Amino acid sequence: MRKRLLRLRRRPAGRQTQRYVPARLSARDVLALGVLRLRVRPMRAALSALGISIGVATMIVVVGIPASSKAALAEQLSRLGTNMLKIKAAGDKTSPTPLPEQADAMMARVGPVTSAAEIGKMTEVSIRRNEKVDQGDTSGVSVVAARGDLKHTFEAEAWAGTLPEQGAGKLPSVVLGPTAAHNLGITSLAPHNGIGPQLLIGDKWFTVTGILRSIPLLPELDSAAIVGWQAAKDQLGFGGHPDTVYLRARESALDDVRAVAPATVNPQRPEAVTVSRPSDALAAKQMTETTFSSLFLGLAAVALLVGGVGVANTMIISVLERRTEIGLRRALGAGRGQIRIQFLTESVVLCLLGGGAGVLLGTAGVAGWALSQSWPAVLPLPAVFGGLGSAVLTGAVAGLYPAVRASRLTPTEALANA
Structure with missing residues (x-):
C-alpha cells in the first residue's frame, strides 16, 4: 500500500492548504487486502465458500455429463449407422x-x-x-x-x-x-x-x-x-x-x-x-436427458444462491468484528470508496476461490462418470467460464451490502463502539 496518504494542493488564489485526499489503491494493494482476512480465518473462509463450490460443481456436472453422453451417442450412431x-x-x-x-x-x-x-x-x-x-x-x-x-x-x-x-x-x-x-x-x-x-x-x-x-x-x-x-x-x-x-x-x-x-x-x-x-429414438432419449439437465441446472442455481447468502452472512459478521480496523483506517485517511472496495474484493475473492474449487470438483465428477460409462469425457468451456463468472457475480452481489455498510461507519462511531 502506498505510504503517502496526504497530498499538497494549491488553490488558484495562491494560498497553500493541506487537504486530506486518500491515495488510490493499486490493484495489487486491493488484492492483498482482500486475501489477507481470508488467510487469517481460513476455516471460516472454507466453510463460506463451500456453498459456492457445490453450486459451481453441480453446474459443471449437469452440463458435462449430458455433453459426454451426447458425444458417446454420436460415436454410437456413427458406428451403428443412421x-x-x-x-x-x-x-x-x-x-x-x-x-x-x-x-x-x-x-x-x-x-x-x-x-x-x-x-x-x-x-x-x-x-x-x-x-x-x-x-x-x-x-x-x-x-x-x-x-x-x-x-x-x-x-x-x-x-x-x-x-x-x-x-x-x-x-x-x-x-x-x-x-x-x-x-x-x-x-x-x-x-x-x-x-x-x-x-x-x-x-x-x-x-x-x-x-x-x-x-x-x-x-x-x-x-x-x-x-x-x-x-x-x-x-x-x-x-x-x-x-x-x-x-x-x-x-x-x-x-x-x-x-x-x-x-x-x-x-x-x-x-x-x-x-x-x-436412430430417432436414441436422439429422442438424448433430448429427454437434456430436459432433465435443465432441471438440475435450476438446482445448481439454488445452490449458488444458498452459497451467496452464506458469503453475505460471513461478510456482515466480518464487518461487525472489524469495526476497530475500519475506524482506524478511516482515521488514517482511508475513504469510503477504499473501505467498500476492500470488503467487496474479499467477497469476490472468497467466491472465486469457491468457484475454482467447484470447477475442479465438477471436472473430476464428469471425468469419473464418463469413465465408468465408457464415454468420452467432454467438458464444455462455456460451462467452466460460466461457473467462474457465476461465482464472481455471486461474490459481488453478496458483498455489496456488507461493503456499503462498512463504508458508512465514521471513524468516531467505529472506534467508540470498539
Missing part, C-alpha cells in the same frame, strides 16, 4: 393390416437399399426350458421369425455361437438375444451329451445355436428368440406375414427411400404402412 429404416404395418393394434410375405425382397429391389430383413412375431407360441414349465411362463421372451440379411441390416454380432443368418434356416434352431438368454438361463452353448442347449418352443424342440450381443438400435430383439423363417412355418405354424421390415439404404437417398417405402411394400394400401428411423 441409415436404417423400420417399416411396420399400421392400423389397430389388435388387427393391423399385414405386410406381404415378400416385403423384404420388394424393398431390396429399390436401388439405394443395400440390405433388408424382416421379422414376424408369433404371439401365441410359448418358449420354455422344458415341458415341466407352465406354457404361460415364457420368462418375458418373445418368439419371432426372421429372414433376410440380418447381419448387415441389424449390424448384429454374436456373443457366442452363430449369427441369425447362419442359424436361422430350415433346421429347428434358435438364436437368442442377450436378455432372452439371461432370462432363460442359457449362459453357455457347450454341448451336453453331444447336443447343445435345447428349448421347447410350442411343442417342438429347438437347439440354441447362438447368443447375440445387444443391438442398441433394436432393443426389442434383446428379449427375443429368433427362429428361421421356413422353420417357423414348418414347425410352429407361422403364417408368413412379417410385422416389421428393416432395411439399410444409402444415407444420401434415405429420404427418397422413406418416401417410396409404403407404396412399395403395400401398393394397394400405402396408408396402412408406417416408416420410422430407429
Whole structure:
C-alpha cells in the first residue's frame, strides 16, 4: 500500500492548504487486502465458500455429463449407422393390416437399399426350458421369425455361437438375444451329451445355436428368440406375414427411400404402412436427458444462491468484528470508496476461490462418470467460464451490502463502539 496518504494542493488564489485526499489503491494493494482476512480465518473462509463450490460443481456436472453422453451417442450412431429404416404395418393394434410375405425382397429391389430383413412375431407360441414349465411362463421372451440379411441390416454380432443368418434356416434352431438368454438361463452353448442347449418352443424342440450381443438400435430383439423363417412355418405354424421390415439404404437417398417405402411394400394400401428411423429414438432419449439437465441446472442455481447468502452472512459478521480496523483506517485517511472496495474484493475473492474449487470438483465428477460409462469425457468451456463468472457475480452481489455498510461507519462511531 502506498505510504503517502496526504497530498499538497494549491488553490488558484495562491494560498497553500493541506487537504486530506486518500491515495488510490493499486490493484495489487486491493488484492492483498482482500486475501489477507481470508488467510487469517481460513476455516471460516472454507466453510463460506463451500456453498459456492457445490453450486459451481453441480453446474459443471449437469452440463458435462449430458455433453459426454451426447458425444458417446454420436460415436454410437456413427458406428451403428443412421441409415436404417423400420417399416411396420399400421392400423389397430389388435388387427393391423399385414405386410406381404415378400416385403423384404420388394424393398431390396429399390436401388439405394443395400440390405433388408424382416421379422414376424408369433404371439401365441410359448418358449420354455422344458415341458415341466407352465406354457404361460415364457420368462418375458418373445418368439419371432426372421429372414433376410440380418447381419448387415441389424449390424448384429454374436456373443457366442452363430449369427441369425447362419442359424436361422430350415433346421429347428434358435438364436437368442442377450436378455432372452439371461432370462432363460442359457449362459453357455457347450454341448451336453453331444447336443447343445435345447428349448421347447410350442411343442417342438429347438437347439440354441447362438447368443447375440445387444443391438442398441433394436432393443426389442434383446428379449427375443429368433427362429428361421421356413422353420417357423414348418414347425410352429407361422403364417408368413412379417410385422416389421428393416432395411439399410444409402444415407444420401434415405429420404427418397422413406418416401417410396409404403407404396412399395403395400401398393394397394400405402396408408396402412408406417416408416420410422430407429436412430430417432436414441436422439429422442438424448433430448429427454437434456430436459432433465435443465432441471438440475435450476438446482445448481439454488445452490449458488444458498452459497451467496452464506458469503453475505460471513461478510456482515466480518464487518461487525472489524469495526476497530475500519475506524482506524478511516482515521488514517482511508475513504469510503477504499473501505467498500476492500470488503467487496474479499467477497469476490472468497467466491472465486469457491468457484475454482467447484470447477475442479465438477471436472473430476464428469471425468469419473464418463469413465465408468465408457464415454468420452467432454467438458464444455462455456460451462467452466460460466461457473467462474457465476461465482464472481455471486461474490459481488453478496458483498455489496456488507461493503456499503462498512463504508458508512465514521471513524468516531467505529472506534467508540470498539
